[in-house]
Amino acid sequence: MSDGGIHPAKTFVDAAHDTLSNTQMRRNLRHVTSAIRDKRTRAVSEVDNWEDLREVASQTKQHVLENLETYLLQLEESVTRAGGQVHWATDAREAREIVAKIALKHGAKEVIKIKSITTDEIELNGFLQGRGVAAIETDLAELIVQLSHDRPSHILVPAIHKNRSEVRDLFNATLGAKLESDEPAQIAGAARTYLREKFFSVKMAVSGANFAIAETGTVCIVESEGNGRMCLTLPDVLVSIMGIEKVLPRWEDLAVFLEMLPRSSTAERMNPYNSMWTGVTENDGPKEFHLVLLDNGRTQVLRDEVGSQALKCIRCSACLNVCPVYERAGGHAYGSVYPGPIGAILTPQLLEMKDDKANTLPYASSLCGACYDACPVKINIPEVLIYLRGKVTKKKGTTLESLALKSMLWVMQEPHRFEGALKLGRLGQGPFTQNGKFTVLPGLLSGWTHSRDLPELPKQSFREWWKEQGQ
Amino acid sequence: MKVDLFITCLNDALFAQTGRATVQLLRRLGQEVRFNASQTCCGQMHFNTGYQSDALVLIRKFVEDFKDSEVIVAPSGSCVAMIRDLYPRAAEWAGDHALHEATLKLAEKTFELSEFIVNVLKIEDVGAYYPHKVTYHPTCHAVRVLRVGEAPLKLLRNVKGLELLELPQKDQCCGFGGTFAVKNAETSTAMLSDKASSIMQTRAEICTAGDNSCLLHIGGGLSRMQSGTRTVHYAEILASVEKQVRP
Numbered sequence: 001m002s003d004g005g006i007h008p009a010k011t012f013v014d015a016a017h018d019t020l021s022n023t024q025m026r027r028n029l030r031h032v033t034s035a036i037r038d039k040r041t042r043a044v045s046e047v048d049n050w051e052d053l054r055e056v057a058s059q060t061k062q063h064v065l066e067n068l069e070t071y072l073l074q075l076e077e078s079v080t081r082a083g084g085q086v087h088w089a090t091d092a093r094e095a096r097e098i099v100a101k102i103a104l105k106h107g108a109k110e111v112i113k114i115k116s117i118t119t120d121e122i123e124l125n126g127f128l129q130g131r132g133v134a135a136i137e138t139d140l141a142e143l144i145v146q147l148s149h150d151r152p153s154h155i156l157v158p159a160i161h162k163n164r165s166e167v168r169d170l171f172n173a174t175l176g177a178k179l180e181s182d183e184p185a186q187i188a189g190a191a192r193t194y195l196r197e198k199f200f201s202v203k204m205a206v207s208g209a210n211f212a213i214a215e216t217g218t219v220c221i222v223e224s225e226g227n228g229r230m231c232l233t234l235p236d237v238l239v240s241i242m243g244i245e246k247v248l249p250r251w252e253d254l255a256v257f258l259e260m261l262p263r264s265s266t267a268e269r270m271n272p273y274n275s276m277w278t279g280v281t282e283n284d285g286p287k288e289f290h291l292v293l294l295d296n297g298r299t300q301v302l303r304d305e306v307g308s309q310a311l312k313c314i315r316c317s318a319c320l321n322v323c324p325v326y327e328r329a330g331g332h333a334y335g336s337v338y339p340g341p342i343g344a345i346l347t348p349q350l351l352e353m354k355d356d357k358a359n360t361l362p363y364a365s366s367l368c369g370a371c372y373d374a375c376p377v378k379i380n381i382p383e384v385l386i387y388l389r390g391k392v393t394k395k396k397g398t399t400l401e402s403l404a405l406k407s408m409l410w411v412m413q414e415p416h417r418f419e420g421a422l423k424l425g426r427l428g429q430g431p432f433t434q435n436g437k438f439t440v441l442p443g444l445l446s447g448w449t450h451s452r453d454l455p456e457l458p459k460q461s462f463r464e465w466w467k468e469q470g471q
Numbered sequence: 472m473k474v475d476l477f478i479t480c481l482n483d484a485l486f487a488q489t490g491r492a493t494v495q496l497l498r499r500l501g502q503e504v505r506f507n508a509s510q511t512c513c514g515q516m517h518f519n520t521g522y523q524s525d526a527l528v529l530i531r532k533f534v535e536d537f538k539d540s541e542v543i544v545a546p547s548g549s550c551v552a553m554i555r556d557l558y559p560r561a562a563e564w565a566g567d568h569a570l571h572e573a574t575l576k577l578a579e580k581t582f583e584l585s586e587f588i589v590n591v592l593k594i595e596d597v598g599a600y601y602p603h604k605v606t607y608h609p610t611c612h613a614v615r616v617l618r619v620g621e622a623p624l625k626l627l628r629n630v631k632g633l634e635l636l637e638l639p640q641k642d643q644c645c646g647f648g649g650t651f652a653v654k655n656a657e658t659s660t661a662m663l664s665d666k667a668s669s670i671m672q673t674r675a676e677i678c679t680a681g682d683n684s685c686l687l688h689i690g691g692g693l694s695r696m697q698s699g700t701r702t703v704h705y706a707e708i709l710a711s712v713e714k715q716v717r718p
C-alpha cells in the first residue's frame with residue numbers, strides 16, 4: 001500500500017464544493033486555463049505532423065510499459081557505469097528514507113529542490129523537516145505554495161489558484177521583501193534575490209525527472225526558469241527521484257518528447273532550459289549522483305491492461321488545462337498531487353482502488369473527451385474513467401444507486417415494461433409538476449433539480465405515436 | 472434506403488416531438504423509415520456509470536434488435552457514440568469475441584442524424600423553413616467521438632429564415648455528462664451557468680443541438696433562470712417547412 005501525497009482527505013464532491021464557492025479562485029482558474037488553452041491550440045497547430053508525433057510518442061511509451069523491467073535494469077547499469085548510484089524504492093516510505101539518509105550522511109541542513117512532483121507524492125519535505133533538514137523549493141510557483149503552507153493545485157502551474165497581489169503580500173510577509181507593486185518583474189526579482197543566496201550556499205539538491213534514457217543513463221529535466229540548471233549543476237550532491245515509468249529506451253526517443261512536451265504544457269515551441277546529466281563528471285557538476293526509482297503502486301497499475309495507460313503520462317498538464325471540471329473545481333478538489341483528468345485516473349489506481357475517497361475521482365468528469373484530444377501520448381482518459389467506475393461499483397456492491405439502475409435495467413429489458421413505466425409515470429407525476437415541469441425531485445435525482453427544471457412526461461410517447469399512426 | 476430508427480429511450484419518453492420530426496424529415500428526403508418497437512435503451516447510462524455487466528444485457532439486446540438493419544439512424548450524438556465507440560470496447564472488456572465482431576459490424580452502419588443526411592445521403596439543403604434566431608451548441612460526443620464536424624451546421628445554414636448566431640466558447644462541455652449532472656451537481660451547475668451565459672450573449676431565441684440529453688440539461692437550466700431562451704433539437708428545426716413551422 002502506498003502512502004504520501006496522494007490520499008484525498010475528502011470526496012471530490014465535498015472538496016469541489018470548497019473551490020466552487022471561492023470566487024477569487026474560480027476567476028484565477030478560468031483566466032489561466034483559458035489563456036494556456038488558447039496558446040496551446042496555436043502552438044500545436046504549427047506542427048503539421050502533430051498526429052503522427054502523438055502516435056509515435058504513444059507507441060514509445062506503450063513499448064516502455066510492456067518492457068519496463070528490461071529498460072529499468074538497463075538504466076541501472078548505465079547510471080552505475082557513469083558513476084551514479086541507483087536506489088529502488090517500493091513505496092513512499094522507502095523513498096523518503098533513502099533521501100534522508102543521503103542528506104544526513106552529508107550533514108545537510110538544507111536541500112534545494114527542482115521539478116519535484118514525485119517528491120510531493122512521497123511527501124518528502126515534511127519528512128526531511130522532521131529529520132532536521134529544510135527543503136527549499138526553487139520553482140517560483142512551488143516556492144509560493146511552500147511559503148504559504150498551501151498545496152499545489154496544478155502540475156505545471158502549482159500556484160495557479162493564486163493571483164499576483166496575493167503573491168506580493170506573501171513575499172512581503174515571508175521573505176521580508178518590500179514590494180509595493182505586484183508587477184511580475186518585481187515579484188520575480190524578490191524570489192531571485194532569495195533563491196540566489198540558496199543556490200550558492202546549499203550543498204545538496206533533490207530533483208524529479210522528466211525522462212531517463214536506459215541506453216545512456218542520462219536523466220533529463222525540462223524547465224522554464226533556470227532554477228533547475230542551478231540545482232542540477234551547483235550542489236555537490238544530487239538526488240533525482242523518478243517514477244519507474246519515466247524511462248525511455250534510447251537517446252533518439254527524446255526528440256519527439258522534447259518537441260511535444262513544451263507545446264502541450266506551456267505552449268512554447270521549445271523549453272528555455274533542457275538539462276541532461278549522466279552520472280558524475282570530474283570537475284563539472286555534482287560529485288555524487290543518486291537516482292531513486294520509485295514504484296509506489298505503479299507495478300500494480302501496470303498489470304491492468306486498460307488502466308495501465310495512465311502510466312504513459314508525461315505530466316504535460318494539457319489535460320488539466322482543457323478540462324471543464326478542473327477549471328471549475330480546481331486542483332485541490334482532486335485531493336492529490338496529481339490533479340485534473342490524469343489525477344482522476346492515476347490517484348485511485350496508485351491507491352489500488354482501495355481508498356473510498358480517491359474512488360470518487362473517476363466520477364469527477366462529464367466524459368466530454370477534451371482531455372483525450374489534448375493528450376500528447378494519447379491516453380484515452382474517458383475510457384479509463386469509465387473502466388475505473390466499473391471497478392468502483394463492483395467494490396461498493398449493492399447501493400441505492402445500483403438498485404435504481406437494476407430496476408431501470410429490468411424495465412428496459414422488455415419494451416412492454418418500458419411502455420408500462422411511461423404510463424405509470426404519466427399518472428404519477430401530476431402532484432409533483434407545475435406548469436409542465438418538475439422543480440423538485442426526490443432522492444438520488446435531487447441533484448438534478450438543484451439547478452435545473454425537468455419537463456414532465458408528454459401525453460404521448462414516441463412509440464405510442466408510431467402505433468397510433470398504424471405503422 | 473431502409474432506415475431503422477433508433478429513437479433512444481430519452482426521446483421516446485420525453486421528446487416524442489423530436490422522434491416525430493426525425494421521421495418526417497427522413498421521409499421527406501425519400502427514405503423508408505422503420506421502427507422496431509422491440510428497441511428500448513442503448514445502455515449508455517449503465518455503462519458510463521460503472522454498471523458494465525448491466526449494460527451488457529442492453530448491448531446484447533440492441534445487437535439482436537438491429538442485427539438485420541441496413542442502416543441505423545438516431546437523433547442523438549451520445550447514443551450513437553455509445554454504439555460506435557463503446558459497444559466494441561464493452562465486448563472486449565467482457566472477453567466476448569462474438570459480440571465484439573457483431574458490435575464492429577453494427578458500428579459501421581450506425582449514424583447520427585446529421586451525419587447520415589450530409590455524409591451518406593449527400594444532402595445539405597433539406598428544404599426547411601424556420602424563421603428564428605438560433606444558436607448551435609456542438610455536443611461533446613458528436614464533436615469529439617463521432618467527429619460530425621460541420622454536418623449539423625451545413626444543414627442549419629441552409630434553413631430558410633433561420634438566423635444562425637455563433638455561440639461563444641462553443642466547444643466547452645455544457646456539464647451534463649449523464650449521471651455526472653446528479654452526482655457532481657455543483658460542478659455541473661458551474662459548467663451549465665457558463666454555457667447558459669454564452670447562449671444568452673448570442674441573444675438567440677433558441678439553442679439547438681443534436682442531443683436531447685444535453686438540451687434537457689441546458690434547457691432545464693435556462694428554464695430555471697427564466698431566461699426566455701429555449702432549446703429545440705435540430706431535427707425539429709430541419710423538419711419544419713413553410714406550411715408547418717414547429718412551435
Ligand code: SF4
Binds near residue numbers: 371
Ligand atoms: S495525461 Fe496526457 S495530457 Fe494529461 S498530463 Fe499526462 S501526458 Fe499530459
